[in-house]
Amino acid sequence: MKRISILLPIVLLVFPLLAQDANSQKINASHVNRHHALLAEYVQFCAIPNTWNDAEQLRQNASFIIEMMKKRGITNARTLEAEVPGAIPAVYGEILTPGATQTLIFYAHYDGQPVNPAKWAEGLSPFKPQLLTTSLDKGGQFIDFPTANTPINNDWRLYGRATADDKAGVFTILNAYDAIRQSGLAPKLNLKFFFEGEEEKGSTNLEAILAQHKDLLKADAWIIVDGPMHASGRKQITFGVRGDVNMNLTVLGAKRPLHSGNYGNWAPNPALKLVHLLASMKNNRGKVLIDGFYDDVVPLSKTERKALAAIPDPAPIMQKDLAFAAAENPKRSFLESITTIPTLNINGIESANVGRLASNIIPTMATVTLDLRLVKGNDVQRQIQKVVDHVKKQGYYVLDHEPTDEERMQYPNIAIIRNGVGYNAQRTSMDVPISQAVIKAVRSTSKEEIILMPSTGGSLPLFLFEKVLNTPPITIPVVNYDNNQHGENENLRVGCLWDGIETIAAVMMMGGF
């Protein structure tokens, strides 16, 4: 008895791992010989433009996803519409397991950031995916898509908008389930699928969709497949996200563009005004100077601090790869910078034209797009208000629309501020059973220790799942960190698709928790 009682825990501990491994092997075997077909299908998927403000493009993506679901035997595949004019539908599907009492719902999004094709490298086009031998920065060369006889190199890069963010999420989720199915296995849990079409514009109608389909979307946890993995390439689980909101701020000058010789030094220059306004907001060591900007922050728990400390610092690898000599604030670590500190980033500035398009003028206006990242404790409206108050304190008359001529003549400094739709940060506890179960599943697919991030630097409106559905979200990123997500030349390391399928399939195969 004693012997048994000693052995039992060992068996219990080892058996699931072995089972998982055996399953993993089967699952892997079932997709490896289909990589050529999968890559071809993924290229087709990425070739459908998906700019966040183009409803027609997005509906084409939704239809393509529904077709992919049907081919894989996923049931009840359909769009979930929000009853809001102009809302982009989410895509839903499910695998109901007889007798299962627990449910995981897998999330990714199929919309993409805007593109400016002129800024993409020569030979690249955002919606004409191209294969390169490695990343452009490392001297990647264009290659043809492989025929059946050419082996696929996992280090190849697929270039195109959304190849990484976040069609890779949609595609690995669907093919993780497909790999399980094709290997003859079956999940023990109910699986649901939810693909959002409005993430890049700030998930405007996600709350409405969740509320409207509350019963359909019932689950024990949301598994979010989005964002980049650790720079080391090690697998990762993330338990929180920062919040986010954009602000567009335009400083006005004269109503008409003015010849800089005939009016320069006299007419107010809105570009110079904006320069001084922005300099007053953040010093050149990265410290935001706006009153109370760092208030409200909820510090990390003991477990979270411990997890953060265990993560190897990716900064040296990344810094070399990105080729810059010093971080914004060299005294602040990378992980600290992106997890515990609210930010005020300049996403872009525009005033008239520069370089060959420039004219010798005093511009009529200067615009900055600011990106405020929020951490746990920040409230999005409160954070916006701090910025607005600061602008007012600098002597600006602030509106959210064009001023009248009378206002222009009355106020020497005028700023138009228009806010995007934003949201707060979210963090799921790393100690709850579902968190522990997911950690175990992902670990089973990795030879190296996996990365456990209390919060990522990026943002998703994950607080909504808690708020509307009372369900905790956990994020499993699957794409390479150097994917140029949101910018030009977005790309995916091809091997991330296969690794992602393996990881997500392991989570889908979890027992109860």
Added chain:
Amino acid sequence: MKRISILLPIVLLVFPLLAQDANSQKINASHVNRHHALLAEYVQFCAIPNTWNDAEQLRQNASFIIEMMKKRGITNARTLEAEVPGAIPAVYGEILTPGATQTLIFYAHYDGQPVNPAKWAEGLSPFKPQLLTTSLDKGGQFIDFPTANTPINNDWRLYGRATADDKAGVFTILNAYDAIRQSGLAPKLNLKFFFEGEEEKGSTNLEAILAQHKDLLKADAWIIVDGPMHASGRKQITFGVRGDVNMNLTVLGAKRPLHSGNYGNWAPNPALKLVHLLASMKNNRGKVLIDGFYDDVVPLSKTERKALAAIPDPAPIMQKDLAFAAAENPKRSFLESITTIPTLNINGIESANVGRLASNIIPTMATVTLDLRLVKGNDVQRQIQKVVDHVKKQGYYVLDHEPTDEERMQYPNIAIIRNGVGYNAQRTSMDVPISQAVIKAVRSTSKEEIILMPSTGGSLPLFLFEKVLNTPPITIPVVNYDNNQHGENENLRVGCLWDGIETIAAVMMMGGF
């Protein structure tokens, strides 16, 4: 005898004025009934695109001008080429008057500033000239071009690139001579015509053209028809110009655009760096903070100061029209700002995208185009060097080309600075006989006192005429001040064409000086 000797000066004084008036009447009569045809021809001229970097477009303009010259009996009409690859030719023509010993040469330029059609008002297109009832800002409405029976309203505006800057100069010069010819009169001087095709890019090859055709271009004065008149609409003569040079400055960040959530607060933000660099260059009261920036300035002479003081301040009218509450530095007068002070203007700033095109990224670079206006005494190379030295003093490693990865890793602050081709300021004395003769001729066409400007705020490479040909230039602007020259929605008050013809014709009809 005594009586005669008393009368004679009076006769001499009055007679030319009367003769001028009689001639003026004849000349005016000769063009007034051709306004419909002239307007139609001008629209054709402005419809030929003339962007400064498009050689093919510019040659089409040159051909059109030569045709206009031939139609008007102007002899020896031809291009003057510079023996430099890619140089844009000037257009030359002449009217040689038998027995004349003095020569005036009339200058305008036919190239235009770059256009960004997206920034023009709805319904306008830079090279599809359109007629409006008045300026857009004053509620101008689109109207059809007039048929022979519709009277032309002088307050109508013709919208299109170069309608004001400076095809109006070319057109009024040619038609001033044509009006003289068609009225049966003849000039007493030799008249020469010189139309430049490279003014907007900084007159890169003007020196070469002048040097190569030194004999052909021999004259007693250059009469420059370019730039806007006084805001009051009063006729004007300008005796000098500021110098000008552009600098493009790009601050670098990471090599790739980075997700602002995943890397923001850590990766250096070149837009924030540029903001601080620019703020260090010029305070928000318009004072340039660069060491020695205001050194070298040659103050105005007594006559120049007197002339400047006699000019009514156009600022109140303009400020209302342009709808702003305060000048860059409210303590500095408009005329002082634009004539006696070197400037550092921001023409434009660009870093990634803003507004609907913005992405949540940390940009890879931020660029500013600066416009340095020079006054008499400034040297263009010295002025540029002051800016470069300032950037270096702020801790920047300065190059004129892309850095290597090694340089990127070595220097925390990197700026790429590329300078345009610039030139120094020029001022012709108001006391010399030619200046006095031109003043008299222009006065004879104006009921109101005319404006005598020691220097305009704008720039032309007028120093070259003194340097290469030893000939003084004098400028007679003919277009409305509110013409949006160099910016979007450039336009010409139609009546300026007719007034300009009258003014230039009077100068062409001058006797000896």
